[in-house]
Amino acid sequence: MGAQQVRERFAELYGAEPEGVWAAPGRVNLIGEHTDYNDGFVMPFALPHRATAAVSRRTDGVLRLHSADIEGGVVELRLDELAPQSDQNWTAYPAGVVWALREAGHSVTGADIHLSSTVPTGAGLSSSASVEVVIALALGDLYDLGLQRWQLARLCQRAENVYVGAPTGIMDQTASACCEAGHALFLDTRDLSQQQIPFDLAAEGLRLLVVDTQVKHAHSGGEYGKRRAGCEKGAALLGVDALRDIPYGELDAALARLGDEEEVVRLVRHIVTEDQRVERVVELLRSGETRAIGPVLTEGHTSLRDDFRISCPELDLVVDTALANGALGARMTGGGFGGSAIVLAEATDVDTLTKAVEEAFAAAGFTAPRVFEAVPSAGARRLV
Ligand code: ADP
Ligand code: MG
DSSP: OOOHHHHHHHHHSSSSSSSEEEEEEEEEEEEEEEEHGTTTTEEEEEEEEEEEEEEESSSSSSEEETTTTOOOOOOEEEGGGTTTTTSSTTTTTHHHHHHHHHHHOOOOEEEEEEEESSSSSTSSSSSHHHHHHHHHHHHHHHOOOOOOHHHHHHHHHHIIIIIIIOOSSHHHHHHHOOOOEEEEEHHHHHHHEEEEOOOOOOGTEEEEEEEEOOOOOOOHHHHHHHHHHHHHHHHHHTTOSSSSGGGGGGGGHHHHHTTHHEEEEEEHHHHHHHHHHHHHHHHHHHTTTGGHHHHHHHHHHHHHHHSSOOOHHHHHHHHHHHHHHHOOOEEEEEESSSSSSEEEEEEGHHHHHHHHHHHHHHHTTTOOOOOEEEEBBOOOOEEE
């Protein structure tokens, strides 16, 4: 959504020009799935799709919220009444950010907010983080809070974990806050150290497609919590703080120690091999072997499907069809149970491949997927 449009709508709603307009993108994760709550590695990049927010300060302890993408008018909340898990609506995301800022001791005395987003919701592309980050960045700027990007991300994660009540890791918010155009972000979720890895597919005649299966995942649903608890159990049984602490070279020995804990064995194997896949992708991209990351992405899908067990028939169909039609690699991305898959392909194969996936979905009786090209884009920033 253009800054101008968001600005004009703000003025209509609130009767004055906003103090500024900010944007924060959705993200797609190239590799490193479910590693972020195991203190491991992830590698997201920002999409051109983004949430845009026009924001002004208030001094009277009132928060007014409006989204162009949600039916209904302006929602008015009192800052001193904001309480974790008191709100089941979309307003919990921006209100949670205000709550988290105030809880961290920052003086925020109110705001008028209008937002509009081009990030599809519930597609595994992190529309929630883009909403949180755009609000945190706007309020951080307006109230001159001097927050670093990684601090914004932490506050947004706290908003989502505690205020909204969704137990998500730190990746989505960090990606939205910190990504750079033409790069993927190699992030160590233990200490939030990060490296921008050049990821310019077009220059090499490659494309990365996102295939949104239109199957909506339910993020705070029990399955995510179960995987998370299973990983924690694995770490406890192995006597480490987090599964990140099991070196790849010691995986077999670790699995042997888990004995007949079948479920935990599968979860641990996914996390430890996935961290290693992230490191392999980083190495390959650094040495200019972009095509060679394809098979690593596909290995990641197999691990998510068979060991972590969070794929679904639609995601598997995208991957299988893409690979059968010349893709270099493909995998589900995001939390699982729906959402999107990514496909790495030669630019010249994109049309045939897209058609094949669409036909396969039609033949299976699935809802038509939405296919778009993902170009690594800029992170959150002020527009006006
Ligand atoms: P995702 O994978 O897209 O992040 P989530 O379930 O985590 O899925 O977050 C989706 C929720 O975020 C929506 O149900 C809504 O509450 C909120 N949200 C996302 N985008 C918007 C928007 N443009 N306006 C209002 N709320 C939004
Ligand atoms: Mg989300």
